Amino acid sequence: MQNPTTDARSRYRERLSPSLWLLVTVALAGPMVALIFVPVGATIALVAGAVVSALLVALFIVITPVVSVEDGVLRAGRAHIDVAHLGAPLALTGNDAKDARGTGLPARGWHLIRGGIDGIVVVPNDDPADPVTAWTVSTRTPDRLAAAIRTAQR
Numbered sequence: 001m002q003n004p005t006t007d008a009r010s011r012y013r014e015r016l017s018p019s020l021w022l023l024v025t026v027a028l029a030g031p032m033v034a035l036i037f038v039p040v041g042a043t044i045a046l047v048a049g050a051v052v053s054a055l056l057v058a059l060f061i062v063i064t065p066v067v068s069v070e071d072g073v074l075r076a077g078r079a080h081i082d083v084a085h086l087g088a089p090l091a092l093t094g095n096d097a098k099d100a101r102g103t104g105l106p107a108r109g110w111h112l113i114r115g116g117i118d119g120i121v122v123v124p125n126d127d128p129a130d131p132v133t134a135w136t137v138s139t140r141t142p143d144r145l146a147a148a149i150r151t152a153q154r
Contacts, residue, residue, distance in 0.1 A: 028053075076137045121142045
């Protein structure tokens, strides 16, 4: 028997995880906590510091938003929109992306912007009933995200 679904896979999925330097910085909270517990005991201080570091790094990774295009829906963090309501996506990098994150950022747009991620995809919202005029989404692979949106629109 053949598979009745045409394409059940995700066309695009990316976790906007924090940079390595941010994770190292967060992990430095562990030694600070360990210093607090030194008067109680060195072993307790070491364990408390290691646990705090591990929990904070895991928390920072788990709470990072996911950008995906699946089943005709663009999801960026907690927000989602049907790609039928979107216009042609524009993939930007370098100075163009910097301008799109700064002075070119639409005031009535929806934004998922993460520091340390250079690429941006700007997608106009063509739904007249929606007050949001455009979606601006950070991505490490703007060309792939834009292509996935175009493919889902067909």
